[in-house]
Amino acid sequence: MENLEAARLQMALTLIFHIVFACIGMVMPFFMVISHFKWLKTRKKIYLELTKAWQRGVAIFFVTGAVSGTALSFELGLLWPEFMKHAGPIIGMPFSLEGAAFFVEAIALGFYLYGWKKLPEKFHWFTGVIIGISGVASGILVVAANGWMNSPSGFDYENGVFSNIRPMQAMLNEAWFTQALHMTLAAFVATGFAVAGIHAFQIYKGKRKELHKKAFNIAISIAAVAAILQPISGDLSAKDIAERQPAKLAALEAHYETEKGAPLYIGGIVDEENQEVNYKIEIPDALSFLAFGDFDAEVKGLNDFPKDEQPPVAIVHYAFQLMVALGTLLALAGILYFLSLKWRNWQNSKKYWLLFVILAPLGFVALEAGWIVTEVGRQPWIIYNIMKTKDAVTPMPGIFYSLIMYVSIYLLLTFVVSWLMWRQIRVLNQTQD
Amino acid sequence: MLTVVLFFLFFSLFLYVLLAGADFGAGIIELFSSRKNQEVTKKTVYRVMGPIWEANHIWIIILIVILWIAFPAYYNIFVVYLHIPITLMLLGITMRGVAFIFRHYDAIKGKSQGWYNHLFKLGSFFSPLFLGMIFGGLVGGSINLFEENSSLGFKELYLDSWLNPFSILIGLFYVALCAFIAANFLIGEASENEEQHTYKKKASYATIVLVLLGFVILLYGYFNEIAFVADFIENKLSVIAIIISALVLIPLWIMIKKREKRWSRILAAVQVFLIVAAAMLAHFPDVIITSTKEISILSEVASTSVIDSLGIALIIGGLVILPGLFHLMRSFQLIKLFK
């Protein structure tokens, strides 16, 4: 395997791994403090038990997120030294603020985990809220750095030299807001459905229904709201890249020819060689409307870009279709949940719970697919229209071995963490109501 | 503002060496303890270090972020030529980090505990070893730049820089330093006389190893003409710092005897500070020494606008974080300055 390929795979793999833990680290604290709040309000033991169970989860996920994040912060330089040499100073702002947010999070976590019975109750609860807020803040900040790679700004560029750097402007690049909004919602959708699904499974099996229903309700009510908002935010993102990164839009819609009144393709198999999409459903003019709000607008096709500036089409197109399909499905599931609050007897059906069990992993699948759209859709650029990925890679050969190492460790960790969660639930279920 | 940035760079370096050092050291002590003492150490460490455990390890992230923002050219050499030991260090940090949490949060305390313990102890030994080797690699004069000699192979470029006796000695020195910090830290926390006695013994072993390794490094460096050691011996400030740090050992031992928990900790921290300062002063600002030249960290600094905004971010961040961190330590009685 070539060095560049290995480096790309390693970057992708470590990010795909980290993002799961990061999202859980961002969202679980909110669920935990809601349950904690209910315990303080109602003094029902069951909420205390749930809070403590979730707290263990937060601790395990937090640390796995933190160590994989620490590895990532080195990896950016280890794998892409040329990129960091130039981009580091420019996107330093979000990263240094992110460092501050991590610190706040870690301090709050220290107070929260070790503060039971030692700190005043309200203050203790509040440190839990801070964990959540600073987690979301750090997520937004890294995504702002990623937004800069998609929409570089805040510097002048001439003959390969970056000058007149304006860090604030680089951080508040054109992509940051839509990306951060979409990502934050995605974190709530993915984690919410996953947590709800785990508890739905316990209810399905008839274990400790009272406890698991309370947990399910906390998780799903937040996830459902986020899932209903997600397509709206996704539409904003799509309109954004139509302006900013037309090649990415063309790739995710698999459009080869520039057209006015472009149709939207649903499904279909991409034939990269003959530049065709077979077996698709076409909705006339819809793409022009979705991308530019005008049924007649011109949508650029991939053939308008030089061959060596076209992203891989098939994978981006499939990932995009998958994300949108799952997004629609999860939004419908969100609506279903709210309806089930009115028609309570739905919840007596086993099928209802089975449905949420099946939905559990899908939020994360959509989230990873979305990142593949964003990252692979940017190729061959590491900094859009400025620096190519192949020019940024480390000169050190043999990244393949490092890739193997990361693959084995992260597989092992995935396995161990899942096993630990399973043990948590088993112990939780053994306690009697 | 550059001064502010440099201040935070050294501040986070010092705190990482000290606080993460104490944490690594606890694992190293476990590694060299009898089974019964291991259990005790494990519990004490969890009680004392637990609350600040996460925060301790963020200093290295701050450190690396400052490096890449403010000193990109320097950072570039660091990540290209020391790729392998950095990766190995990350491996160690990952393993011990997850093991530390798994062993306390696994819902069922069974056989798996043994695995977590092994991982934790080994990770605790290897992470600081590689960290020290990275530093040794930076200043050991063994980095071969490919701009200078295009015929070099993998070994000359990516292994010789860090896999050499000098780096290994520096790595072991840091391992001993970690054990020293942790032992001094734990003496104050031990509840019974017997435990205190074991930690005292560990502390004295660590001190002896530390002093011996220090000498060996100086001798080895002197006879092998390692630029860093030559600079070190010629630099008055670093020699003074090292002499003071040796002298501080005396009051440190008196305080330990008297069971002055507060003072013995402060003095141990002073020790570490003096060692870090001596190493830095020896050749600042030329903090990379390659086989042909010394490269100043200040030679290619990011532009003023970048440095200014970073400085402001660090000051604001510092104002938020340091009181919070201090409050955290005080709440859990890690610092007893105000009682």
Ligand code: HDD
């Ligand atoms: C739960 C996860 C999830 C769900 C249900 C959706 N998305 Fe998404 N999407 C993401 C998770 C995500 C993401 C992983 O978070 C991305 C990657 C980068 C980003 O900002 O968000 C993303 C990126 C992303 C992009 C590329 C943005 C860019 O490159 O700047 C577009 C155009 C969309 N999404 C559009 C949609 C649409 C139209 C959806 C309709 C239902 C949708 N997404 C649902």
Ligand code: HEM
């Ligand atoms: C979309 C991408 C990312 C998101 C949303 C994200 C978010 C987060 C969050 C919320 C945490 C807190 C840990 C937790 O609560 O579990 C975290 C940890 C961390 N992330 Fe990421 N991250 C992303 C990508 C990255 C990248 C690319 C880097 C590398 C520069 C990085 C570096 C880190 C570091 C160093 C930590 C550990 C901080 C600690 O010790 O607590 N992250 N990330």
Ligand code: HEM
């Ligand atoms: C966590 C969510 C993310 C995922 C799943 C993800 C996924 C990927 C993938 C699949 C690639 C390889 C693309 C290719 O070469 O074809 C990649 C590359 C890369 N990503 Fe991301 N990414 C994420 C977030 C981020 C963030 C937040 C940053 C930076 C702040 C980032 C920085 C990079 C860099 C520097 C590369 C290598 C250069 C490149 O291939 O363009 N990524 N990522």
